[in-house]
């Protein structure tokens with residue numbers, strides 16, 4: 001049998017290595033197990049039919065191959081393993097798996113001899129598959145999709161997260177529209193994960209110290225194509241009951257629990273990597289939750305190289321990258337000094353050999369203010385060599401949020417860049433989309449660079465695109481009917497309503513979608529501002545509209561729950577069941593169906609609170625069109641050719657009058673643009689204007705807002721330089737760190753006594769020559785840069801011109817600094833300043849000193 005030869009060439013997977021039981025004595029079952037435990041098949045559906053064949057019902061119910069494999073009977077397995085068609089498919093899948101894991105991908109081809117060996121990606125949540133519910137929403141989405149793209153592109157990433165005993169809550173909506181929260185238990189035996197075992201079979205466990213107690217952490221592995229995700233949990237029977245529950249729920253409990261989860265993620269996560277002999281060049285913190293890793297990574301470097309904490313931090317931060325996802329200051333986690341003392345009092349002394357107050361200073365914008373809470377984002381910034389926001393606008397917002405850490409610096413120079421998020425297209429495209437895109441661009445389209453994609457979609461005919469759109473909508477409506485029927489049954493509705501659920505919606509009607517968390521800044525009830533007007537739009541007999549909504553409110557947030565109730569009661573009161581449906585239990589699976597089928601995706605956040613937003617990107621590949629507030633990604637994606645925009649591109653706070661204006665603007669857009677464009681058909685029944693928009697949105701935006709683009713950008717802009725810089729600083733036991741710290745102290749001691757003399761300006765051809773005397777107070781001139789600065793005019797960037805530092809002047813004390821500039825601006829626009837400049841440090845991130853001439 002073909003299966004036998006294969007097995008002999010590989011390490012057999014034995015029961016010892018999985019959690020739960022599978023009958024590995026049957027030939028080929030370990031191959032199945034390997035496929036079931038690889039989340040690649042959650043986006044590449046090639047293996048689905050095998051699971052379907054093993055147990056159609058269970059597969060359709062759970063979409064979890066590992067559950068299918070563990071529940072299927074021995075007889076059925078033996079039967080299928082004797083079925084030639086099944087076996088040959090299995091064989092083909094194993095070959096495909098080997099190939100996709102080993103073939104050189106984008107990274108191997110573009111950087112065949114790279115120094116970047118390992119990026120460790122830390123995140124509190126990962127949204128990879130509904131079979132692994134360890135996520136809440138957007139943040140987990142970004143982490144999951146980037147991991148999948150790293151696998152596609154071959155970027156050497158591993159990831160670290162937590163395994164929660166409960167996922168985020170599941171939502172039930174009763175007949176009155178009240179959200180009920182359910183917390184089913186995540187049985188690790190039924191999740192597509194396996195324990196990490198040492199070569200002798202022992203389960204790898206990590207121990208950390210939590211306010212004086214030793215806490216053991218169990219370790220798990222998730223295979224995501226080429227990439228591995230490692231998970232930690234504290235539910236080890238040797239732990240005290242108090243500690244077993246730390247990882248019980250994602251973002252569960254108060255700050256006391258949160259700090260412990262974050263210690264497990266950051267410190268436990270780093271220790272786990274070291275226990276496996278993994279030494280990442282780059283640690284990427286997806287949000288500040290994992291920032292304690294900054295401390296442990298430095299502590300590790302101290303122990304290995306016998307250097308001080310300060311020096312170790314100077315070395316290791318070169319390899320840390322912090323991505324912030326929050327648009328409001330209140331969004332950052334912070335902990336009281338006393339809570340910090342409980343968990344880090346000893347750690348500061350014993351592990352870092354520093355004063356506890358110096359540790360606290362790393363989480364403050366004012367180190368001298370002992371009342372200030374410890375801010376995790378500040379720790380991440382103080383421990384990184386690069387910081388980025390998640391859209392162009394969010395980069396700008398973040399520069400304002402973090403301005404306090406860089407006092408006297410112009411806001412534009414606050415060191416926060418941006419990488420706009422993207423989504424993993426193969427995870428969100430429908431079978432219909434896959435067909436269209438494969439026809440136009442080939443099967444490998446999301447794996448390399450995406451430059452030609454735009455041209456290729458222009459070759460698809462109007463007819464084919466419109467057919468694709470219709471097929472997608474039909475398919476979704478079938479799903480909606482089925483799902484809604486189940487939901488009405490679960491809510492105990494009358495048989496008439498259950499029967500009616502089978503017939504809601506019309507397959508030819510313009511279908512809008514709105515699905516997201518129900519929190520006030522997303523304004524999920526904006527469409528209900530003028531109910532009568534909205535009903536007229538929905539029920540226009542010639543040009544009807546229908547809307548599918550979904551979303552969870554935070555479980556204890558009464559105002560969020562009221563917003564859901566408002567929708568459900570609106571539908572009921574006006575008998576709009578044929579036009580509007582609220583689907584319960586918004587999760588990855590539901591998103592998938594909605595983004596694949598809707599014609600228009602609606603997004604109404606209050607600018608600038610949506611740092612990026614990703615749900616709207618998921619409709620791009622499927623031919624859906626966005627109608628969105630000019631916030632987050634849409635602020636940089638929108639042009640009239642690709643969709644519709646709401647708002648004036650400015651901030652208005654929570655002004656209720658502005659909300660009202662925006663609701664009216666939204667109705668007008670629907671009435672005057674969206675609805676007519678959808679229903680104006682040519683003689684072949686095709687809405688030409690609509691299809692043109694759809695084509696533009698697909699071709700122009702899909703590549704730009706793909707996780708493929710985002711991961712390549714992270715790799716080239718951040719990972720590669722960070723790895724290089726870290727390796728340089730770490731070499732020779734981190735000698736560079738000592739030099740940097742010496743320079744740092746020297747500058748800080750002497751900085752404020754430096755003095756500028758008078759500036760002399762001479763007109764020269766087309767500009768000026770500036771000369772200024774500077775007394776450097778014995779600071780070495782190769783550790784600083786003297787610059788001329790002028791604020792940019794009309795939104796253009798600031799002008800910064802490096803001055804030449806001459807030798808000592810006649811007085812034997814001052815240095816003459818000079819620069820010639822060609823400009824038409826008046827000379828008084830220019831001011832001299834001094835900033836640190838040494839050892840390739842990132843300024844002002846690693847040293848925020850600055851001295852202005854005036």
Ligand SMILES: *Cc1c(COP(=O)(O)O)cnc(C)c1O
Pocket residue numbers: 136137138141515516517586587588591592612613614615616
């Ligand atoms: C995509 C997605 C999100 C993020 O959507 P936003 O519009 O960015 O809030 C949240 N939850 C689920 C289940 C998703 O699929």
